[in-house]
Amino acid sequence: xxxxxxxxxxxxxxxxxxxxxxxxxxxxxxxxxxxxxxxxxxxxxxxxxxxxxxxxxxxxxxxxxxxxxxxxxxxxxxxxxxxxxxxxxxxxxxxxxxxxxxxxxxxxxxxxxxxxxxxxxxxxxxxxxxxxxxxxxxxxxxxxxxxxxxxxxxxxxxxxxxxxxxxxxxxx
Numbered sequence: 001x002x003x004x005x006x007x008x009x010x011x012x013x014x015x016x017x018x019x020x021x022x023x024x025x026x027x028x029x030x031x032x033x034x035x036x037x038x039x040x041x042x043x044x045x046x047x048x049x050x051x052x053x054x055x056x057x058x059x060x061x062x063x064x065x066x067x068x069x070x071x072x073x074x075x076x077x078x079x080x081x082x083x084x085x086x087x088x089x090x091x092x093x094x095x096x097x098x099x100x101x102x103x104x105x106x107x108x109x110x111x112x113x114x115x116x117x118x119x120x121x122x123x124x125x126x127x128x129x130x131x132x133x134x135x136x137x138x139x140x141x142x143x144x145x146x147x148x149x150x151x152x153x154x155x156x157x158x159x160x161x162x163x164x165x166x167x168x169x170x171x172x
Contacts, residue, residue, distance in 0.1 A: 004151070004168035008143055013153060013166070016142050017045070020123065021052025023140060024093070029055050032090045036083055036112065038104075039063040041097035041162065044154040045125040045142070049095060060085040064104050077107040087115035093140075097154045098126040102134035109136065126150065126167070143167075 037046040039061050050059060063081035092112055099105055105122065112120050123140035130147035151157050152164035161168075 003171045005171055006166055007145070007148075007150065007169045008153075008167040010165040013142075014048075017048045017052050020140050020142060021049060024049075024123065025053055025055065028057075028091060028093070032118075033057045033093060034083075034085050034087060034090050034117075035059050035093050035095050036085075037061045037095045038097070038108065039081065041154040041156065042095055042125070044162070045097055046095045049123070058085055062108060064108060066104050077104050079111070083112070083115070087112060087117040090117050092117040092120045094120065094122045096122065096124040098128055098150065099124045099132075099136060099138060100128050101131050102136045105136045106134045125153070126155075 033055075035046065035050065035057050037043065037059065040063070046059070050057060060083045061081065062079065062083055065078045065080050066076065092115075094105070094108060094112065096105055099122075105124075109120055109122065121139040122137060124138055125142040127138055127141045127144045128147070128150070129144070148169040149157070150167055150169055151161035152167045154162050155167065156162035157170065
């Protein structure tokens with residue numbers, strides 16, 4: 001039987017999102033910012049993060065697929081939904097739910113750089129280092145989790161469990 005253990009409470013999440021919003025506001029206020037979220041898992045975090053920013057931003061999304069067998073990525077990333085917003089000479093902040101191996105995020109960072117933005121930075125909700133294969137520069141990090149399978153607050157298991165307001169570690 002699978003058990004879940006509370007890892008990050010909704011109060012901790014709210015506090016950390018507010019802190020990230022304050023840091024991003026300090027760094028980007030008055031600039032032409034586009035937040036690019038990575039679907040699907042990021043939508044809850046990104047909605048809360050945008051509400052924590054007291055200045056106007058433009059929002060766009062990408063959807064990426066990494067084809068492999070089972071739970072392992074092949075390292076080959078495909079764009080299934082690209083940005084629609086012009087990025088040239090704008091500040092881009094990639095918003096991701098969880099950074100694991102780093103392969104997909106590294107691909108996305110390089111892809112968005114090809115649009116010639118002024119800058120590209122990364123904000124992630126969870127930096128999970130257990131299976132990191134590619135070092136990606138994470139400019140804003142909500143929480144660091146060394147390992148484990150996580151669900152809730154946008155993170156899913158087979159399209160289930162993402163609507164929980166907290167983050168849980170799944171244990172066997």
